[in-house]
Amino acid sequence: MEFLSSAPKLELNAHSGKVDVFCADIFTPRPPLEEMLAFSSWSASAQAQMTAALERANCSVAWACLVVDEVGMLALVAFKHRLQLCDAKPAAERALAALPEQQRRVVEQALRPLDELDYNRISAWRTMQSLRPKRAKPVHVPPQQRAPMSLAAYMEQMSSSEEEDEGEPPLAIQDCAGTTLAARPAPTPWGLWAELAQQTAVVQVASAGKRPDVLTYIRCHREARRVQLIVEKLQAEYDRASFPQVVEVAKGLAEAGSIPGIDGPRSRKSEFLARCREALKIFDPQSEQRSAKDKKADEAKGKAALEARKPDWPEDGCLVCGEQKPAWITTSLSKEPELTLSRCSKCKAPYSFGRTVHGLGDLWPSAKRQRLV
Numbered sequence: 001m002e003f004l005s006s007a008p009k010l011e012l013n014a015h016s017g018k019v020d021v022f023c024a025d026i027f028t029p030r031p032p033l034e035e036m037l038a039f040s041s042w043s044a045s046a047q048a049q050m051t052a053a054l055e056r057a058n059c060s061v062a063w064a065c066l067v068v069d070e071v072g073m074l075a076l077v078a079f080k081h082r083l084q085l086c087d088a089k090p091a092a093e094r095a096l097a098a099l100p101e102q103q104r105r106v107v108e109q110a111l112r113p114l115d116e117l118d119y120n121r122i123s124a125w126r127t128m129q130s131l132r133p134k135r136a137k138p139v140h141v142p143p144q145q146r147a148p149m150s151l152a153a154y155m156e157q158m159s160s161s162e163e164e165d166e167g168e169p170p171l172a173i174q175d176c177a178g179t180t181l182a183a184r185p186a187p188t189p190w191g192l193w194a195e196l197a198q199q200t201a202v203v204q205v206a207s208a209g210k211r212p213d214v215l216t217y218i219r220c221h222r223e224a225r226r227v228q229l230i231v232e233k234l235q236a237e238y239d240r241a242s243f244p245q246v247v248e249v250a251k252g253l254a255e256a257g258s259i260p261g262i263d264g265p266r267s268r269k270s271e272f273l274a275r276c277r278e279a280l281k282i283f284d285p286q287s288e289q290r291s292a293k294d295k296k297a298d299e300a301k302g303k304a305a306l307e308a309r310k311p312d313w314p315e316d317g318c319l320v321c322g323e324q325k326p327a328w329i330t331t332s333l334s335k336e337p338e339l340t341l342s343r344c345s346k347c348k349a350p351y352s353f354g355r356t357v358h359g360l361g362d363l364w365p366s367a368k369r370q371r372l373v
């Protein structure tokens with residue numbers, strides 16, 4: 001068991017169908033470091049078993065790894081060639097046979113191709129190095145012991161490196177257990193490092209085989225994963241969100257290719273909106289308590305947001321004076337229905353000029369009819 005020394009590189013798998021990296025959530029949440037350390041001897045024997053499994057002549061697994069990140073324990077299995085999930089399962093189960101019965105069953109039931117949600121999760125991984133405070137003095141580690149650093153060695157250093165910081169003594173990980181940063185005034189950089197590491201640094205519990213240089217992932221293709229992708233994006237951008245805002249976020253994900261949009265031959269608006277509804281329910285359970293009237297109004301606004309197309313003209317530029325990015329000054333003309341007018345800050349021409357308005361006739365259709373213009 002050791003801290004992960006470097007996070008893997010990830011790349012979108014352009015092929016559809018077969019994939020070469022699979023994973024399974026073994027458990028959540030992340031256990032306290034002390035609990036993990038109590039399983040050190042188990043992790044050593046698991047690693048030995050995994051290594052033996054991968055060394056078998058007919059084993060199709062190139063690399064298998066158990067890590068604990070901020071979310072919990074994740075099993076990662078990379079194969080020597082691309083294959084279907086049904087073929088990957090038995091091989092992954094054999095490679096991870098060291099896991100206790102209950103967790104082996106998790107692998108059996110929940111193994112999935114590494115997808116975009118996993119990509120987001122792994123991209124957020126913190127290593128000891130990435131958490132290291134910039135101003136702290138380096139720990140003197142002989143080069144031959146430098147990487148990867150075992151948990152035991154790290155703790156030993158944290159508790160014995162008294163010369164590192166004047167003032168407060170550095171903290172061993174055991175000293176930080178059960179306390180929060182706020183509870184301790186002015187923690188030392190080393191103390192912070194220890195605390196952040198024990199809470200967030202990725203711990204490699206066991207690993208066998210050689211990690212591929214790049215792990216490939218696919219777009220989320222299970223409905224629940226797509227919904228979760230929207231939820232996580234909402235969590236990153238909003239404290240609370242309205243239904244139309246959920247639709248906007250989902251549209252952004254669709255434009256980036258992360259989830260199906262409404263343009264494809266097999267895509268349906270009803271499906272898209274149902275996914276947004278589900279995401280809002282998870283993101284903000286209280287939104288379910290809106291009145292039927294509010295829900296209906298939101299639904300209509302969401303649908304309008306979905307159907308609103310991006311104009312195919314340059315979005316920011318003024319088409320009258322040619323200014324590339326003028327400040328558009330928007331004034332409200334009326335509340336019901338909501339009507340606003342945006343004018344170019346340079347030439348004062350309305351935004352619509354040259355876009356939806358090509359002459360006075362577009363502004364006053366009756367004038368055109370009467371041949372006044």
Ligand SMILES: [Zn+2]
Pocket residue numbers: 318319320321322323326344345346347348349
């Ligand atoms: Zn202008």
